[in-house]
Amino acid sequence: MEIEREAIRGDFKSELIPKETGGEIDDYEGALHVLMKFVGSMSTALEQVSGRGANAIVYQAGKRMGHEAGKLMEKTDDLEKAMNKLSEILGIEFYFEMWKPASQDGYTIEKGDETVVKLLFMDCVVRQTLRRTGLPQKGPLCYILYGYMIGAVEEVMSIKGKLDIDHVGPNACLKTLTVKWGAK
Amino acid sequence: MVEINVDEDACVGCGSCVEDCPNEVYELDKEHRKIVVVKETDCMACLSCHEICPSQALEHRDIHVAKRLYIDRKVNKAISKII
Numbered sequence: 001m002e003i004e005r006e007a008i009r010g011d012f013k014s015e016l017i018p019k020e021t022g023g024e025i026d027d028y029e030g031a032l033h034v035l036m037k038f039v040g041s042m043s044t045a046l047e048q049v050s051g052r053g054a055n056a057i058v059y060q061a062g063k064r065m066g067h068e069a070g071k072l073m074e075k076t077d078d079l080e081k082a083m084n085k086l087s088e089i090l091g092i093e094f095y096f097e098m099w100k101p102a103s104q105d106g107y108t109i110e111k112g113d114e115t116v117v118k119l120l121f122m123d124c125v126v127r128q129t130l131r132r133t134g135l136p137q138k139g140p141l142c143y144i145l146y147g148y149m150i151g152a153v154e155e156v157m158s159i160k161g162k163l164d165i166d167h168v169g170p171n172a173c174l175k176t177l178t179v180k181w182g183a184k
Numbered sequence: 185m186v187e188i189n190v191d192e193d194a195c196v197g198c199g200s201c202v203e204d205c206p207n208e209v210y211e212l213d214k215e216h217r218k219i220v221v222v223k224e225t226d227c228m229a230c231l232s233c234h235e236i237c238p239s240q241a242l243e244h245r246d247i248h249v250a251k252r253l254y255i256d257r258k259v260n261k262a263i264s265k266i267i
Contacts (some may be wrong), residue, residue, distance in 0.1 A: 005195060007191075018198070029256075029257060032253060033254070033256070056200060056260075068253050078260040089235065099228055100188075101226045102223070102225035102226050103226075120228050121251050122229075123250050123251045124249050124250070125253075128253050128254045129252070129254070131254050132254035166206060167230060167232070168230070168232075169207040169230025169231050169232035169235070170230070170232065170234070170235050170250075171229055171230055171231035171234075171247070171248075171249065171250045172228055172231070172248075172250065173230065174206065174227055174228060174230065
């Protein structure tokens, strides 16, 4: 099969990138698909080489991203406020909301020195990548969000936390964030 | 608010959605071998039930439909001409 390629001709100065190189929407789509395949392959390879250690590696990568995102936010002790703000920052790539069953009054539950909140992740590039590459959910790549949330919570609230995956689905995933007050 | 419709003609009463749903939204009516929606308000629209249902008997209305950028637009366009 012959593939048609259109060469881009133009002038180039180091400080001025020709706008033609920005590409069309189809180019972005192609690049996104390649990137998804690449990340999927990386995840599989990581798991093959490091076993469960892959989760820790991806977690650490996510945590770093979370700390970076947390720096954009105002520090607060209010978990709900922090979650709402973080949802804005994570944007459409990881769109999430706090979730509660209809019978529960508030989003947060106090358990001794811990506060628990359920988070419903709707739009998620990790899920899309896993589906694109035919990988199961709850694998190492899902640990990027675990790390991300913990990193952000550490940065914004200066406390430790953990994120457990309750349920994964094709349209949304439910996770439980537990923060431990007093643990720095 | 989420609205769940079950196509009773299509539902085979296998109970897969009952087992899969983490929020116990469905119950199996053993007498009629059909699924009944009992806790619609607790549905978080994960759509696991859609994926597991062998007869595609479920429909969710008024939910946040997650972006599916992994779908190839060219393939999608071709399919939309057929369906």
